[in-house]
Each structure stands twice: as structure tokens, then as C-alpha cells.
Amino acid sequence: MGPGGPAPGVAGLRVRIERCVSRGLTRVTAHALGPYQTAIVRIGFGAAWLLFLLREWPHRHELYGPDGPWSFGLGKQLVETNKSFTVLLWSGSTSWFELVYAVAMASAAAMMLGWHTRISSVLFMVGVLSLQNRSVFMGDGGDNVIHLMAMYLVLTRCAQVWSLDARRARRAEENAARAAAHEVAQKAEHQAAQEGGHEAAQENAPYHVPHQAHAGAAVPANAVAATGGVVLWAVLGAILLGGTIAGALSTGWALFFWALWAAHGLWWCLERAAVRGGEAVREARTVCDILANLAHNGVLLVIMVEVCLIYSTAGWYKIQGSRWQDGTAVYYPMNLDYFTPWPELSHLLAGSGVMIFLVTYGTVITQVAFPFTLFNRRVKNVLLAFMILEHLSIAVLLGLPFFSLAMIAADAVFLPTVFLVWAGRHAGALGGRLRGLLPGARRPGPDAAAPPAPGWPAMAPPGPRTPQAPRTPPQPSAGPAPGESGSASGESGPAPRKFASAPRESGAAWRASGTVPGTSE
Amino acid sequence: MEPAAHQVPGTDSAGEADGMRGIAALSLPARIFVAIAVAVVTVGVAFHVAMVFLQTAPDNTISKRHADVVDSYVYPEFERNWKLFAPNPLQQNVAVHARATVAKEDGGTETTGWVNLSAMDGEAIDGNPAPSHTQQNELRRAWEFYVDNHDEKGKPYGLRGRLSEQYIKRIVMLRFGSELNGGSVERVQVRSAVTPVAPPKWSEEKADLRTQYSVQPWWQVTSADLPGGAK
Known part of the structure; x- marks a missing residue:
């Protein structure tokens, strides 16, 4: 800013700040950011916990059962002092324990697949907390990360892509588009005469156009799924009521669960009502959608900060350690009986002073530097690859596969969208090919693992200064409600026009809905 | 929040302009509600991050002064409790x-x-x-x-x-x-x-x-x- 013109400089600054704020507000209200990142985190943690529970199946009674060494009575006495949450102490019966373990596994599988995710994620959290808090001395760092993320994921819209929810939404949309197209063809003549004024009105309120256009047709297509969600919701409400009356929940947890339950119910009602309802209902629905986006984006930020904290504090503490300073730290775990499943391999690595030095220093440098590299996309990605590689080797060398899987799942929140989309497409293609080999394969079409439509503008690489904020229009999908119709977050999508060139179904759906108001086209 | 058309001249993305019109298209009470929600989420996220940071960071002026607040918030569910390899690995x-x-x-x-x-x-x-x-x-x-x-x-x-x-x-x-x-x-x-x-x-x-x-x-x-x- 030159001394000659401070006034325009200040004004320019003000404009720029205003623009930044409004752009930021738009971002966090209109979109649930990082759809691919949150999806991979959901899949990663669901998988880590599911695989862990499967692996421990033969040992489950010893770990968490009422008669394990950390007995029901011991667990109860400790939990009374620290007030942690666990449903396993509601009853000391073995069948209750088996039920909780089974639900924990089922919810982990549902998280992986993205099946009724807003509900599954709550059950997932309940399962993780219940088992871990029941026997807190059985866990390690991996359990700790899963514990934190299980809570955070509850408040995210983490099933926007790569989920059964997203597939259901997509199909509903396709049906809606077909129905709408059909309707349009039928009514075109009748409407042509009356359209004029109406069309202009809708042009001014594009926010409501998409779901208004296809929601009506989406509901029947989704009726079964919606009913399933409502049943699930009602059953959980009954359990929650029982738990509250029995006084098994602390006030804080009771409030939290009832708030979630009420929010799900409200969202479902609004989804329904918005189909036929007036302006007020649709606006209420829009506001709820914005709230869900806000919560998602806030928690996404928390997840990212948490991962940075994990690394930076680990790094800072290490820097103070004499063994990390003299470059021998990594040598010692290679000689601990509890962490050397492959002693020959460990001793081979431990035999090379230079190698140990490089890994020791590399680890500290990476951990301390990581949060700061977020300002530079390219360096961040290099470090990310390095850390994932390091965790893979920890999995094998130290015999900590579940810890490593959990850490990699946490790291994945920083993976670039382009990479995730690319990986998703290849995974989808591979899945399709495998399915094609199966006898009686019906169609290799889009499903949970299938890639998003290749024509998506989503694939535009995010700008260098916003590594984590893909310009991705979130796919209309998993809203916060069990029985959402395919129109969820329809209004938060981009202008239909944007998709005009998208070659595949979702684009077609949007185009169809986009043409409704402008039937004169 | 004023009408977006004046606030976002030359936005670089159609999606953003679209979303902004989204907020602007809401009625005044709805906009106030959204504004409050933004404030609540912002404060909540900041508070949570601060608490988690103070628990993981080494003891310092602030974390010692507010130890009871930090502990009552972080424990038992937001605790981070492993330091297997730091400051020194087990030897x-x-x-x-x-x-x-x-x-x-x-x-x-x-x-x-x-x-x-x-x-x-x-x-x-x-x-x-x-x-x-x-x-x-x-x-x-x-x-x-x-x-x-x-x-x-x-x-x-x-x-x-x-x-x-x-x-x-x-x-x-x-x-x-x-x-x-x-x-x-x-x-x-x-x-x-x-x-x-x-x-x-x-x-x-x-x-x-x-x-x-x-x-x-x-x-x-x-x-x-x-x-x-x-x-």
C-alpha cells in the first residue's frame, strides 16, 4: 500500500475481506465439504473396527465379556469414578454382551457400506465407546483414534459418495428424472400457454427448483428405504426411552441422543412435507440442510485439527527425547518382545545404524512439519505418502495392523480429491469387472463402490490454495434423516445448468429437473 | 447478510454464487437463525479445539490455570492417552x-x-x-x-x-x-x-x-x- 493512497487501499481491503467472508459463509452453509475425504475416513474407520472385532471374535469374552479378567465388577467400579459411556455395564448377562458385540460389528459394516449412515454412525459410536470404555486397559493408540473418530463421524455427512445411501439417492433421482420427463412430455402442450409468469417467478428462486421438480416423484421410489429408516428410528427411540427411564444414561448423553433422535425425526418430516408443502416448510427444510452442512464442516475441521495435533504433539514430545536426538530411537522398539512379530526382520533393520538414523530423524521431521505443509499442497501430499508408508511398515514390523489402519484412515482426510476420485474410479471398475465374472451378474452399474459419473465437474482439481476444499458439488445424497427421499440437499447442489454437459445419469437427472421450469426450451 | 448479488461480484464459481443466493433467498428470521447457528458452530469448534490442544500440549501457563475446565471437558471421552514412543521409546x-x-x-x-x-x-x-x-x-x-x-x-x-x-x-x-x-x-x-x-x-x-x-x-x-x- 503506497503512502499516496491509503483510502482506496483500505476500501479495497474491506471489499476483499467482505468477499472472503461471504465466500466462506457460502462454502460452509451450502456444501458439506470434502465429500470424498469424509467418505474415505468413514470407510477406513468402519473397516478398521470391523476387522478388529472379527479378529478378536475368539477372544471377545476375555477382552470385554462380563467374566473376562477385567470383570464386570471391576469395570463398574472404574466407570463409576470416570463416568465414561458404556452400555455394556447396563447388564452383566452374557447374552447382552453378545448382542452389543454383534451390533457393534453390524454397525461397523453398515458404516463401511454407507447404509443408513446417519443412524449407523450413532450405533457405531455406541459400539466403539461401549466396548472400549468397558475394558479401557485393553486398548492402545489405535483404539484411541477410533474412539475419537467414531464420535466425530456422527456429526458429519460422510455418506455423500461411495455409499449405499448415495446409490439410493441416485436411483431415486433417476426415477424422478424419468417421471419428470414423462410428465413434461405429457403436459408440455397444456403448460405452454400458462407458463409465462410462473416461469419468471421460478427463475428468481432457483434454490427451490431442483427438489420441487423431482421430489414428488422421488418418494415412491424410495418408499421402502424410507420405511426401513423410520422403523430403525422408532426402534432406537424405544431403546432410548427404556434407557432413559431406567436411568442408565447420564444427563449429558441422554440429551445428546434425544437431540439426535429428534433431529432425525424432524428432518424426515420436513422431507415429506416439503414435497407438497408451501414456502415455509421448504424454507425450514433448507435451514435444516444448512445446519447439517454447518455441523459437518465444523466437525470436518475438528477432525483435521485432531490429526494435526496427533502428529505435531507426537513430534514435539519426541524432539525432547534423547534417543530421538541421538538417532537411535527406532532401534529400541525393534528389540521389544511385545512389538517384534518378525524378530529377524526387525533385527535386520536394527542392524543398520544409518538406516535407523534416517528413519528416526525422518519420523520427527515429518511429524513436526506436517501441519505446516498443509499450506503447500504438493509438499503436504509427499509427507502424507511418507506417513502412510511409515504406518504400513509399523503394521508389519511392530505387529500393529489395526493401529496402523486407524492412523491411515485418519490421514486419509488429507488426501487430495483428484487422487480419491481416481482411486474410486479404479476400484469401481475393478469391482464391476469382478462382478462381471460372477455367474448371474446382472449389471456392473453404479453401486456403493462405483465411481461417480466421470463427467462431474467435481473432478476439477482443487486450487492450490485450498487443498481440502474441493469445488465438488456434493452429490445429493445422505442427508441426516433415515428416510430421506432422493432429493436430499437438492437445493445445495449447483445450478442445474452446470451439468448440462455431464454425459451420465446424474447429469441427465439434473438436466431434466433443470428443464422443468423452463419447459419452453 | 445482505443480498448476495452485491456482495459477490465476480465470483469464480457458479456454485458459490448459487449458494449465496440460497442464503439470501431465505426470509429474515431464517437468515437470523442461520447466522446464530454459524456463530454457535464457530464458537463450539474453537472451544473444542482449544480444549483438546490444551490437554495434549505439555503443561503450560494456560493449561495449568484452566486445568479443571480442560479436564472436565476432555475426560473421559476426548482423552488422548498414548505416548508409546515419546519422549523416548521404551528401552x-x-x-x-x-x-x-x-x-x-x-x-x-x-x-x-x-x-x-x-x-x-x-x-x-x-x-x-x-x-x-x-x-x-x-x-x-x-x-x-x-x-x-x-x-x-x-x-x-x-x-x-x-x-x-x-x-x-x-x-x-x-x-x-x-x-x-x-x-x-x-x-x-x-x-x-x-x-x-x-x-x-x-x-x-x-x-x-x-x-x-x-x-x-x-x-x-x-x-x-x-x-x-x-x-
Whole structure:
């Protein structure tokens, strides 16, 4: 800013700040950011916990059962002092324990697949907390990360892509588009005469156009799924009521669960009502959608900060350690009986002073530097690859596969969208090919693992200064409600026009809905 | 929040302009509601991050001043509790040994030799790509819990000390079983055997590699310490 013109400089600054704020507000209200990142985190943690529970199946009674060494009575006495949450102490019966373990596994599988995710994620959290808090001395760092993320994921819209929810939404949309197209063809003549004024009105309120256009047709297509969600919701409400009356929940947890339950119910009602309802209902629905986006984006930020904290504090503490300073730290775990499943391999690595030095220093440098590299996309990605590689080797060398899987799942929140989309497409293609080999394969079409439509503008690489904020229009999908119709977050999508060139179904759906108001086209 | 058209001249993305019109298209009460929500989420996220940061950071001016707020917020669910390799990695192998006195049918008693329970864990871990928590964490972390809640003479600190004692006893009994060496187990005793890891061969460090034992008192075994007798 030159001394000659401070006034325009200040004004320019003000404009720029205003623009930044409004752009930021738009971002966090209109979109649930990082759809691919949150999806991979959901899949990663669901998988880590599911695989862990499967692996421990033969040992489950010893770990968490009422008669394990950390007995029901011991667990109860400790939990009374620290007030942690666990449903396993509601009853000391073995069948209750088996039920909780089974639900924990089922919810982990549902998280992986993205099946009724807003509900599954709550059950997932309940399962993780219940088992871990029941026997807190059985866990390690991996359990700790899963514990934190299980809570955070509850408040995210983490099933926007790569989920059964997203597939259901997509199909509903396709049906809606077909129905709408059909309707349009039928009514075109009748409407042509009356359209004029109406069309202009809708042009001014594009926010409501998409779901208004296809929601009506989406509901029947989704009726079964919606009913399933409502049943699930009602059953959980009954359990929650029982738990509250029995006084098994602390006030804080009771409030939290009832708030979630009420929010799900409200969202479902609004989804329904918005189909036929007036302006007020649709606006209420829009506001709820914005709230869900806000919560998602806030928690996404928390997840990212948490991962940075994990690394930076680990790094800072290490820097103070004499063994990390003299470059021998990594040598010692290679000689601990509890962490050397492959002693020959460990001793081979431990035999090379230079190698140990490089890994020791590399680890500290990476951990301390990581949060700061977020300002530079390219360096961040290099470090990310390095850390994932390091965790893979920890999995094998130290015999900590579940810890490593959990850490990699946490790291994945920083993976670039382009990479995730690319990986998703290849995974989808591979899945399709495998399915094609199966006898009686019906169609290799889009499903949970299938890639998003290749024509998506989503694939535009995010700008260098916003590594984590893909310009991705979130796919209309998993809203916060069990029985959402395919129109969820329809209004938060981009202008239909944007998709005009998208070659595949979702684009077609949007185009169809986009043409409704402008039937004169 | 004013109408967006004036605020976002030349936005670089159609999506953004679209979303902004979205907020602007809301009625005034709805916009106020959204504004409050934005404020609540912002404050909530900032508070949460601050609390989690203060818990993980080393003790400092702020975390000491607000220790009670931080602790009551972070514990028990938002705790981060592992520092396996920091500030220094563990540099010794900690093994837990146990022995028992058993009552024979002929009326005599016998004291068994020390059994290295950790070595049994080690064997189970060897060549195992996915060791179970029962092998890798159970005894190891139980012993940490025990040591943290006992003084050097084996006196327990409060409730956690007593819980850790019973926990160790139950782990030992799970592995021994109530019948051992042809008699029933009456008392058990544990000791830790701590062996430093030898310094790397390329370093000039000299270290005393002898194993240090720390023997705990004998404990009477009751039916509550047996698997199944735990309620």
C-alpha cells in the first residue's frame, strides 16, 4: 500500500475481506465439504473396527465379556469414578454382551457400506465407546483414534459418495428424472400457454427448483428405504426411552441422543412435507440442510485439527527425547518382545545404524512439519505418502495392523480429491469387472463402490490454495434423516445448468429437473 | 447478510454464487437463525479445539490455570492417552512373572517355580501378522496400570491401586487355572523382570544389562479371582 493512497487501499481491503467472508459463509452453509475425504475416513474407520472385532471374535469374552479378567465388577467400579459411556455395564448377562458385540460389528459394516449412515454412525459410536470404555486397559493408540473418530463421524455427512445411501439417492433421482420427463412430455402442450409468469417467478428462486421438480416423484421410489429408516428410528427411540427411564444414561448423553433422535425425526418430516408443502416448510427444510452442512464442516475441521495435533504433539514430545536426538530411537522398539512379530526382520533393520538414523530423524521431521505443509499442497501430499508408508511398515514390523489402519484412515482426510476420485474410479471398475465374472451378474452399474459419473465437474482439481476444499458439488445424497427421499440437499447442489454437459445419469437427472421450469426450451 | 448479488461480484464459481443466493433467498428470521447457528458452530469448534490442544500440549501457563475446565471437558471421552514412543521409546523389556502355592491332596503345600507370562505373550505374537489385544495389550497394560497405582513397596494408591491388583490377580488365575501342579492354587505372587535393551552395536554406550526384579507381596486367591467368579 503506497503512502499516496491509503483510502482506496483500505476500501479495497474491506471489499476483499467482505468477499472472503461471504465466500466462506457460502462454502460452509451450502456444501458439506470434502465429500470424498469424509467418505474415505468413514470407510477406513468402519473397516478398521470391523476387522478388529472379527479378529478378536475368539477372544471377545476375555477382552470385554462380563467374566473376562477385567470383570464386570471391576469395570463398574472404574466407570463409576470416570463416568465414561458404556452400555455394556447396563447388564452383566452374557447374552447382552453378545448382542452389543454383534451390533457393534453390524454397525461397523453398515458404516463401511454407507447404509443408513446417519443412524449407523450413532450405533457405531455406541459400539466403539461401549466396548472400549468397558475394558479401557485393553486398548492402545489405535483404539484411541477410533474412539475419537467414531464420535466425530456422527456429526458429519460422510455418506455423500461411495455409499449405499448415495446409490439410493441416485436411483431415486433417476426415477424422478424419468417421471419428470414423462410428465413434461405429457403436459408440455397444456403448460405452454400458462407458463409465462410462473416461469419468471421460478427463475428468481432457483434454490427451490431442483427438489420441487423431482421430489414428488422421488418418494415412491424410495418408499421402502424410507420405511426401513423410520422403523430403525422408532426402534432406537424405544431403546432410548427404556434407557432413559431406567436411568442408565447420564444427563449429558441422554440429551445428546434425544437431540439426535429428534433431529432425525424432524428432518424426515420436513422431507415429506416439503414435497407438497408451501414456502415455509421448504424454507425450514433448507435451514435444516444448512445446519447439517454447518455441523459437518465444523466437525470436518475438528477432525483435521485432531490429526494435526496427533502428529505435531507426537513430534514435539519426541524432539525432547534423547534417543530421538541421538538417532537411535527406532532401534529400541525393534528389540521389544511385545512389538517384534518378525524378530529377524526387525533385527535386520536394527542392524543398520544409518538406516535407523534416517528413519528416526525422518519420523520427527515429518511429524513436526506436517501441519505446516498443509499450506503447500504438493509438499503436504509427499509427507502424507511418507506417513502412510511409515504406518504400513509399523503394521508389519511392530505387529500393529489395526493401529496402523486407524492412523491411515485418519490421514486419509488429507488426501487430495483428484487422487480419491481416481482411486474410486479404479476400484469401481475393478469391482464391476469382478462382478462381471460372477455367474448371474446382472449389471456392473453404479453401486456403493462405483465411481461417480466421470463427467462431474467435481473432478476439477482443487486450487492450490485450498487443498481440502474441493469445488465438488456434493452429490445429493445422505442427508441426516433415515428416510430421506432422493432429493436430499437438492437445493445445495449447483445450478442445474452446470451439468448440462455431464454425459451420465446424474447429469441427465439434473438436466431434466433443470428443464422443468423452463419447459419452453 | 445482505443480498448476495452485491456482495459477490465476480465470483469464480457458479456454485458459490448459487449458494449465496440460497442464503439470501431465505426470509429474515431464517437468515437470523442461520447466522446464530454459524456463530454457535464457530464458537463450539474453537472451544473444542482449544480444549483438546490444551490437554495434549505439555503443561503450560494456560493449561495449568484452566486445568479443571480442560479436564472436565476432555475426560473421559476426548482423552488422548498414548505416548508409546515419546519422549523416548521404551528401552527395556518388561516381563511379568508369576508363581503360586498350591495345596496338594495329601495335605502338603508346594510353591511352584516362576512362570514368565510375558514370554507366553511373546510366543503368541511371534510370526503373528495380527496379534490379539489379549496377547499384546492385556498383561502389558495391566502391569503399567498396576505400577502407576502402587508405590515402590507394592502399596496400592486408593481405588485404582486395589482395582489394578485384582486385575493382575485375575489375569494370572486365567492363565494358571485353579488347578496347578496337581493341587489347587491358594496364593499367587508376581514380580516384574525388567531387562534393558542392549545399546546398538554401533554405539559406544555401555549399559548394565542385568535383569532387575521387583517382587510383589503374596496374594490370597479367592473365588472372585477365578474366571467366572467375578460378579
